[in-house]
Amino acid sequence: MEIAMSIPSAEEQLKFITNIQRILDEGSFVATYKFALLMSLADYAIKSGNDSADHCQLTTHDIAESFVEYYWRQAIPYAHHKGTVRVLKQGTGLQPVVISRIIELHQQFQGSLAAVRKNHRVWRTLLSKVASTIGQMPLWKLQMVGRTFIPFLYDQHGSGNLINLKHGVVFCFRRFYDLIRNLVQSTWIRHVRMLNVEIIGESDLAEFLFGSERSVLPGLRAMLRDIQANECFYCNTQLREGGDIDHFVPWSRYPLDLGHNFVLAHATCNRSKRAFLAAPCHLENWCKRNQLHGNILRQEFDTLRINHNLEATEKIVVWLYSQAEVSGASLWLRKDDVTPIDLSWRNILVV
Incomplete structure (x- = not known):
């Protein structure tokens, strides 16, 4: 019988959170993809239902849907009190390609992500594009701090759409989900505010980017x-x-x-x-x-x-x-x- 690996020690769990903080504080962020990727990995850990500390293999397709969900709300045009209305920038240059496509679909389907999902051809194409983009860009840059890689989440191959989450990673994502979400969202908010300083002002950006859709x-x-x-x-x-x-x-x-x-x-x-x-x-x-x-x-x-x-x-x-x-x-x-x-x-x- 295969025996599950032991859970990470307290020291290993602290090191995990420290490395998450280092990525957010010291990593390079041209666009906001890394934030969405980090949260998508955390969501995957929650939805896996796996409380063990074993290794876990997944592909970029496994996290593409969560990636889309984070940006779907953010595709809503932001209304500034001075009358400016536009979708907030998520990158230093042109709007990143995945976000541009999500904005198009948000307009085409009147803001309904459920309607996009029901159009199987459009939904499959979108997820395929997102999965490919994740594999090309943020997946292999997420763990870079300065000019150094700290491969604590998965081994750093440099290319491909398949990763093996290391021992204890799923466990730590599940144990510290609330803390990680708060860390990522606060950094994401600061980054978006910096990219859109001329129209955001002092408004509640947190509610706009991550608030509930009940209304x-x-x-x-x-x-x-x-x-x-x-x-x-x-x-x-x-x-x-x-x-x-x-x-x-x-x-x-x-x-x-x-x-x-x-x-x-x-x-x-x-x-x-x-x-x-x-x-x-x-x-x-x-x-x-x-x-x-x-x-x-x-x-x-x-x-x-x-x-x-x-x-x-x-x-x-x-x-x-x-x-x-x-x-x-x-x-x-x-x-x-x-x-x-x-x-x-x-x-x-x-x-």
Whole structure:
């Protein structure tokens, strides 16, 4: 029987984070591709569902979709208070080629990434182009600091679309995802601000680049109200008004705008839950909803052009509750009532 490799030591984990910081602080960034690549690798680790520290082989096609998702929101024209409206620059020269194509498709499909995905020819062509670009440019420059390579993520071949993530890399990406996301996004924001200083000013660039897409999901509230029989997802009482569209997995824990992550709740329940993970009773109801109404949800998400992937969503949920268990987190039950996490979530998610 093959035995999984041991997890990285505390010293190795610290070295991993230090190297991530060195890439961000000391690396050369002509365009923002390296930021998207680093986050796509981290997302791959989360969605893999693999908590071991083993080596992991992947291709640029495995991370191309995540790469597109990061730039899709950023293809929205930015409106400056003085009247200037344009897509923010992501490179020192002309707009990088992948971003230019995403901008074209954003306009062609009226901002709907779900509609692009449904056009299989266009979607496959886009992913192929993105995968090729990743292999040609950022993949083999990501680990360069100054004039030196620090190949701590994968061996530095210099070309090709295939890499082998080293021992402990997936583990560290999963363990430190929140920290890595904050580090990458803050550096990405500073870089974009520098490239677009004449139109950005002092606006909230973080919300524009990485904020939630809830405001551009027409029809979602009505669909959720029907599925939930006009009841709040959490307290099961009648919704008196429209209700709040809530991320079941809080946005601050993981930026998940896939359809199955949305529920409809009272504004008071939504505000009380904040950034907490939900207690087992709510987790069980969420799983039952996705199972009982699975076909209807998929059909409605497609009709409303809302991205959805239940398998990926469930893997992210498992990872989050695993992290909460390790840290001994509290889970939200109702109003100001929280409960310590226990092992019951594992039975619900069949870990």
